[in-house]
Every structure is written in C-alpha cells, then in structure tokens.
Amino acid sequence: MNTLAAVMQLLVAAAFVSIPVVRHRFGPAAKAAAEAELRRQAVRPEVLQENNLRFDASGHETAAPVTVAVVMTAVAALNLAGAGPAQLLTWIFSSLVVLMNVVIVYSNRTAVKSVEAAFHRKGDPELARVQVAPFLRAAENAFPGWVRAQTHLRNTAVFGGSAVALVAVSLA
Template sequence: MNTLAAVMQLLVAAAFVSIPLVRHRYGPAAKAAAVAELRRQGVRPEVLEENRLRFDAGGHETAAPVAVAAVMVATAAANLAGADLGRPLTWVFSSLVLLMNAVIVYSNLTAVKSVQAAFRRKGDPELARVRVAPFLKAAEDAFPSWVRLQTYVRNTVVFGGSALALAAVSFA
C-alpha cells in the first residue's frame, strides 16, 4: 500500500510541475494577447509591468508548484523506503494538497470577480478601467486548446491521487 501511495504522490508532483512548464512555454503569448486587449480597451499596457502582473512562470508561479512537487516527492520517498514517517507525512501533505487544489479550482472559477477586486485594491485608476472578463479571456485564448484538457487531467490527478494516497496509507 505504501507503494501505491508513493506512486500517487509522484503523479501529484508531476501534475504540479506541469503548471510552470505550461506557463513558461505559453505565458509570453498570453501576455501579448492581454496587452493587445488592453490596447483595444484604451488602457496603457505598461500598467501590467507597473503592477507586477505576469502571465509567465516567474516568481511564485514557479516556486509554489515546484515546492509542492518537492514535498510530494520527499513524502513518496519516505513511503517507498517503508519509513514510519511516511504515513503521517502523507496524512499531512496529501490533505494539504487536496485543500490547496480546491482553493486553486475555486480561484479559477471566480477569476473575473477576484481579479476585478484585486485591480480595485491596487488603487491604480488605469487598472480600474480594465474590463476584466475580455482581458482574461484574451490571455486564456492564447494558450493552446489542449491546456484546458490538461487542467482537467491535472485536477483529476491531484484530487484522485491525493485521495488514493490517503486511502492507501490508511489501510497499510
């Protein structure tokens, strides 16, 4: 059962690493599309840089998923080694990953509202003029169509893999 937990944790790690890989490859196209949309709206594109808004895999967009992946790999290694620590690590980290992924999915589903609120909080009058829905749609459309499928697969792997890892160590 520890092997099953470890395999699931390695799949979850791979799913998290896929996030910055896709953003690294297609983030510049998403930014270009977002900039074009800002121009169509009559908003200075420089407002993105001035407010540190990114579409690539820089900063926390890479650090967070890579850190999650590293923790899952370490937990998988503990399970593969048969270490007693594997079970509590799985309970803690697989549970946290389930919760984090739920927050990620929620934030994706409410992106327009949350980005509008974030733009208002920034206090930049230029950002306040942005029509967020077409802005986000332009950026999203710059990613290949398969990325939407990859997102569903990634979420399925993260939710299912974490749940199976928890079940596996429960019955070990």
C-alpha cells in the same frame, strides 16, 4: 500499499510541476494577447508591468508548485522506503494538497471577480478601467486548447491521486 501511495504522490508532484512548465512556455503569448486586449480597451499595456502583473512562471507561480512537488516526492520516497513517518506525512501533506487544489480551483472559477477587486485595490485609475472578463479571456485563449484538458487532468490527478494515497497508507 506504500508503493501505490508513492506512485500517486509522484503523480501529484508531476501534476504540480506542469503548472509552471505550461506558464513558462505559453505565458509570453498570454501576455501579448492581454496587452492587445488592453489596447483594444484604450488602456496602456504598460500598466501591467507598472503593477507587476505577469503571465509567466516567475516568482510564486513557480516556487509554490515546485515546493509542493518536492514535498510530495520526499513523502513518496519515504513511502517507498517503508519509513515510519510516511503514513503520518502522507496524511498531512496529501490532505494539504487537496485543500490547496480546492483553493486553486475556486480561484480559477472566481477569477474575474478576484481580478476586478485586485485591480481596484491597486489604486491605479487606468487599471481600474480594465474590462476584466475580456482581458482574462484574451490571455486564456492564447494558451493552446489542450491546456484546458491538461488542467482538468491535473485536477483529477491531484484530487484522485491524493485520495488513493490516503486510502493506500490507511490500508498499509
């Protein structure tokens, strides 16, 4: 059962690593599409850079998912080794991963409202004029169609893998 938990934790780690990989590969195209949409809206595209708004895998866009992947890999190694704290650490970190993924899914579902609020908080009048829904849609459409399926697969892997890992260590 510990091996099953470890395999699921490695699946979760891989799912989280996929986030910055996809953003690194397609972030520049998303940025270009978002800038084109800003031009269409008569907003200077430079407003993105002036306000540190990015579509690539820099900063926390890489650090957070890679940290999750490293932690899940470490807990998987403990499960494979049959180490004493593996069960407790699985309960802690698999539960945290589920909660984090709930926040990610919620954030994705409420992106338009969140970005509108963030743009207004920035205090930049030009940024506040951005029509956020078409702006985000343009950036999203710059990603290949398979990325949407990959996102659903990633969420399934994270939620399902974490649940299976929790059940497996409970039965071990």
